[in-house]
Each structure stands twice: as structure tokens, then as C-alpha cells.
Amino acid sequence: MTTALHHATDASASLLLVDDDTDLLRLLSMRLEASGYRIGTAESADAALSRLAVERYHLVVSDVRLPDRDGLALFEEIRSLYPALPVILLTAHGTIPDAVEATSRGVSGYLTKPFDSRELLERIARALRLAAPAGPAEHPADEEWRSEIVTHSARMLTLLDEARLVAASDASVLIRGESGTGKELLARAIHRASPRAAAPFVAINCGAIPEQLLESELFGHVRGAFTGATTAHRGLLQAADGGTLFLDEIGDMPLALQVKLLRVLQERAVRPVGATRSEAIDVRILSATHRDLDAALAEGQFREDLYYRLNVVNLGLPPLAERREDIPLLANHFLRVLAHKYGKRLRGFAPDAVEALAGAPWPGNVRQLQNVVEQACALATTPLIPLALVERALRLRPMDALSYSEAKQRFERGYLVQLLKLTDGNVSDAARLAERNRTEFYRLLQRHGLNPDLFRAEPRGVAPARQ
Incomplete structure (x- = not known):
């Protein structure tokens, strides 16, 4: 099944017609099938949403007056579930204000009954043409860009349509989804469908690398920048120059590095650790997380300004269930x-x-x-x-x-709990055993939601380890 939206002349384009007038549905179906389209029909908004959940369409043509709700309400539901799916509205009660409201809210077209068949075909052709992605991969049948993503789910195919559309731009994309849903595969697909496809795709898991190493890995360092830096090291931002950098589990990035990453995105230049000069870079940022970043923002664990830099476009991968x-x-x-x-x-x-x-x-x-x-x-x-x-x-x-990042977090929390139990909640002793300074140790406790007071040798009970 093709993933791109099709031009009107493509006989494989599939349209969903929604109207409670069965005679009109039959007539429109005949006319549009004669023009080469594949047609599905529904007589209510609920029936239309049910069809969209199990079958993939490239355009919806809906009457405004439906038995269970109006066409604008159906359009809003379609837009929230399938943002890349264009909708044309038909009505026998059209007015200029109605048309203005519909188009201002994003409807692809608006026709008043009775309408000329040629006008409808032109509106459909224009809506499909505007929805079709531009860019290096102009042949809809070419699915090589997403060959690693195996699916025939209507929801996934709609998501891939959105990914293909956004790939043509240079916008930052935040991919949300539970661990194991394929966030990196989607990021690689976006890169392959983009104008940067011939340049490097570089991925890094922000939650799997200690903070000190993560800074050097991302930004690089010069010789002598710190103990053990016997040679200069080119960072991943530089390695991805001209291409795409994928920041997996961005929600686990320490706040200090969030500030430095924001500066890179603002200045489009990176300064390696220990260097006195910045180097210009041209990198597109894709990021992913399984964490609730909105909650992290509220708790001060993630910077709001960086969040809006990364979350220009938001794509959500559904769980396998x-x-x-x-x-x-x-x-x-x-x-x-x-x-x-x-x-x-x-x-x-x-x-x-x-x-x-x-x-x-x-x-x-x-x-x-x-x-x-x-x-x-x-x-x-x-x-x-x-x-x-x-x-x-x-x-x-x-x-x-579990992913490596999840296993690491689970081990780290269990380790901290055992230290607090061993030292009766004495942070200084626990930090010394862990060979960390008190400030860093307190930061670790805060990250895992651990209160040392609950581990004191008093009849308060001991906080169990949350797994």
C-alpha cells in the first residue's frame, strides 16, 4: 500500500464520502469511480470515524448536516486523529460566513449543493495535490524511505503520511511513544525521506550515557580539555553536519546540557569542550522520548525554551496493543x-x-x-x-x-535505595560510598523521587523501592 497522498489522476487515490442521503451517495460514488477514484461511503459521522479507523483514505468529502453531528465537528475529530487527511465539506445550506469559518479552521474545500461535477473534481484534485508531499521522493510508489517499518494499520499509515509531509521541511520533530514502539525507526525513515537523505544520520541515547561523557559525545572536546583528553574528539553534532541528529530519550538529558543544546540550536554553532571558538554546523534535530515531558516541564526537570525548540512537530507512535x-x-x-x-x-x-x-x-x-x-x-x-x-x-x-535506558534507571534507583538503607538515610555517608559529592548525590535522589528522611533509623518505616 502506498504511503504518499496521490494526485487526482492516480486511480489508486481513495476517497471517503459521508452523507445521510443514500441516493446522493450512490450518485457521487458512480461519478467519482468513473474518474478513477476508489470510493468508501458512510451515512453518519460515527460510521465515518469507524471506517477511518480500519481503512486508509486520502480525502474525506462530507455533508455538513449529518444525523449525529455537523460536518465541522466531524472535521475537528478527523483533524485531531489524522492531521494530514484533507476534508471537503458539502452543504445545501451554505452561506458566506459558513464558508469563511470552515476554511479558517483548515477545511480543504467548501461546496454548496447543487454543485457542478467538474467543480467537485477540481476541488478534489486541488486538495489531493496540496496534501501530496513535495521533495526528493516524488514518486508515491517509492516506499524505500520507510521500508524498515512493517505495517498495514490505518493509524500507522496515516502517521507515515504525516512523517513524509514533515520530512520535506527542516522542522524539528519530537517523536513520542512507549519504549519499544520504534521511535528510532521512524526517525530514520524521516531522514531518508528528507532532502538530507544523502548526509549522515547520527543517533545517541541521552539516557544511556553518563552526564560527563554525554557532553563530550555531543559537543566534542579539544586536546587537554580534561584529564584523559589526550587527543581532540569530534562530537556527534559535528559528525551530523549537513544531516540529521537523533536525540533518543531527550527527556533524560541533564539540565546543564539542555542549556548548551539550546545555545547550539539558537546559534547554529557548536563549541567543543575546552575550545575558545565555535564551529558553524547545519543539523536537523529529531528527538524522542517515552517520558511525559509536560510533567517534566512542570517539575522543572526539562527547560521550556528547549521543549518548544524541539517540539515544532509532534508525532505519536501508538503502542502495539x-x-x-x-x-x-x-x-x-x-x-x-x-x-x-x-x-x-x-x-x-x-x-x-x-x-x-x-x-x-x-x-x-x-x-x-x-x-x-x-x-x-x-x-x-x-x-x-x-x-x-x-x-x-x-x-x-x-x-x-526493557530497553537499556530503562534497565539502567531501574538499577540506579535500586542501588540508591540500598545505599540509603545501609546508611540509615545519611546522605553524606551514602554519597561517600557511591564516590559522589553530596550535591550530585542529592540530584540523583531527586531524579528518582527518593526522600532520605524516610530511611532514617526511626520508627517511620522504610520507603520500598518502586520498580
């Missing part, structure tokens, strides 16, 4: 890759095994699904993977579905 139609597709994709890896002739999953996969909760999302399929493949002795192997793999310990 909200795109269950993709589970069999993804499972068989991983099976083919892993069968080659293990040198096995595996043909697929037994029907009851597929049913078990489709019904599992998947807290670790696509990453966990890949782990489950890999374990089943490694132990398989028959061409069809049986239910027993899938059930065994689904009983993976929660740790197996």
Missing part, C-alpha cells in the same frame, strides 16, 4: 529474518500460536514481540512454530522487554 492488526504481519516478518539468521526452514506460526500472539498484552511493544519470535525461532524443530513455544516465550521476565 493499539495496532493489533499488525501483530501477525510483524511476527511473520521477524520470522523470515530470524529463520535466515538461524539457518532454519520455518514457514510460519500454527493458527493457535498466531491467536496467542494477537491477544497478548505486549507491554514491551514491537521490541518485545521481536524477542518472543526470536526465542520461538531458536527453539523451533518444526516448520510451523507451535503454540507451546509461543506461550513459553511470552512468559519472558519483564527485564527481557
Whole structure:
């Protein structure tokens, strides 16, 4: 299935017609199908939203007067769920103020009944043309840019349409989603669809590297900048010059580095650690997080000015449990890759095994699904993977579905709790055992929400470790 929105002359463009007048629906369907479009119909706003949830359309043409709500209300719901999907409104009660309000709110077109068929076709063609992404990849059939993202989910395909549209610009993009949903894959896809595709794509996990090393990794350093800096080091911002820098788990970046990153984005120049001069760079920033950055802003853990610099466009990846139609597709994709890896002739999953996969909760999302399929493949002795192997793999310990960043945070919090227990909440003693100064140790406690008073040797109880 193609991911780009199509020109009017493309026979594969799919339109959803929404009207409670069945005769008009039939007439419009015939006219538009004769012009080469694929047509779906709905007689109410709720029916239209149900169709959009399971099938992908390139344009919606809706009557303003619907039995369950008006067309503008339907448009607002469509815009919130599918921002890249254009909508044309039809009405028998049109007025100039109605048209002005509709177009000011973002409706792609507005026609008053009765209307000329040629005028409708022209409006549809223009809406599809404006919605179609511009840029280096002008052929809708070319899906190489997102080849790593396996899906036929309507929600995911709509998200990919939005990603393709934003890829043509140079806007910063913040990708939100739970761990394991594929945030880096989406960032790589955006880079490949962008004018920067031939330049480097550089990724760094901000939560997996200690603060002292993260600064050097991002900004680089000159020789002698600090103890052990025997040679100059080129930072990742410089390495990504002309291309894209992907900052994974940006919500875990320390506040001190947030200030320096903001300065780089404002000045479009980077100064390596220990250097006296800045170097100009041209980098597009994509970032991702599984954290609630709005809560982090409220708690003072993330800078508001940096947030708005990074969050020019916001894309949200759904958890695997909200795109269950993709589970069999993804499972068989991983099976083919892993069968080659293990040198096995595996043909697929037994029907009851597929049913078990489709019904599992998947807290670790696509990453966990890949782990489950890999374990089943490694132990398989028959061409069809049986239910027993899938059930065994689904009983993976929660740790197996954690990302490195999550595992590191969990270990760090448990370690701090044990130190506080050992020292009866004495921060000085705990910091000394951890070989950290008091200020840094207090910062670590604050990051993990730990109150040393609760660990004092008094009858207050001990705070249990939150896992």
C-alpha cells in the first residue's frame, strides 16, 4: 500500500464520502469511480470515524448536516486523529460566513449543493495535490524511505503520511511513544525521506550515557580539555553536519546540557569542550522520548525554551496493543529474518500460536514481540512454530522487554535505595560510598523521587523501592 497522498489522476487515490442521503451517495460514488477514484461511503459521522479507523483514505468529502453531528465537528475529530487527511465539506445550506469559518479552521474545500461535477473534481484534485508531499521522493510508489517499518494499520499509515509531509521541511520533530514502539525507526525513515537523505544520520541515547561523557559525545572536546583528553574528539553534532541528529530519550538529558543544546540550536554553532571558538554546523534535530515531558516541564526537570525548540512537530507512535492488526504481519516478518539468521526452514506460526500472539498484552511493544519470535525461532524443530513455544516465550521476565535506558534507571534507583538503607538515610555517608559529592548525590535522589528522611533509623518505616 502506498504511503504518499496521490494526485487526482492516480486511480489508486481513495476517497471517503459521508452523507445521510443514500441516493446522493450512490450518485457521487458512480461519478467519482468513473474518474478513477476508489470510493468508501458512510451515512453518519460515527460510521465515518469507524471506517477511518480500519481503512486508509486520502480525502474525506462530507455533508455538513449529518444525523449525529455537523460536518465541522466531524472535521475537528478527523483533524485531531489524522492531521494530514484533507476534508471537503458539502452543504445545501451554505452561506458566506459558513464558508469563511470552515476554511479558517483548515477545511480543504467548501461546496454548496447543487454543485457542478467538474467543480467537485477540481476541488478534489486541488486538495489531493496540496496534501501530496513535495521533495526528493516524488514518486508515491517509492516506499524505500520507510521500508524498515512493517505495517498495514490505518493509524500507522496515516502517521507515515504525516512523517513524509514533515520530512520535506527542516522542522524539528519530537517523536513520542512507549519504549519499544520504534521511535528510532521512524526517525530514520524521516531522514531518508528528507532532502538530507544523502548526509549522515547520527543517533545517541541521552539516557544511556553518563552526564560527563554525554557532553563530550555531543559537543566534542579539544586536546587537554580534561584529564584523559589526550587527543581532540569530534562530537556527534559535528559528525551530523549537513544531516540529521537523533536525540533518543531527550527527556533524560541533564539540565546543564539542555542549556548548551539550546545555545547550539539558537546559534547554529557548536563549541567543543575546552575550545575558545565555535564551529558553524547545519543539523536537523529529531528527538524522542517515552517520558511525559509536560510533567517534566512542570517539575522543572526539562527547560521550556528547549521543549518548544524541539517540539515544532509532534508525532505519536501508538503502542502495539493499539495496532493489533499488525501483530501477525510483524511476527511473520521477524520470522523470515530470524529463520535466515538461524539457518532454519520455518514457514510460519500454527493458527493457535498466531491467536496467542494477537491477544497478548505486549507491554514491551514491537521490541518485545521481536524477542518472543526470536526465542520461538531458536527453539523451533518444526516448520510451523507451535503454540507451546509461543506461550513459553511470552512468559519472558519483564527485564527481557526493557530497553537499556530503562534497565539502567531501574538499577540506579535500586542501588540508591540500598545505599540509603545501609546508611540509615545519611546522605553524606551514602554519597561517600557511591564516590559522589553530596550535591550530585542529592540530584540523583531527586531524579528518582527518593526522600532520605524516610530511611532514617526511626520508627517511620522504610520507603520500598518502586520498580
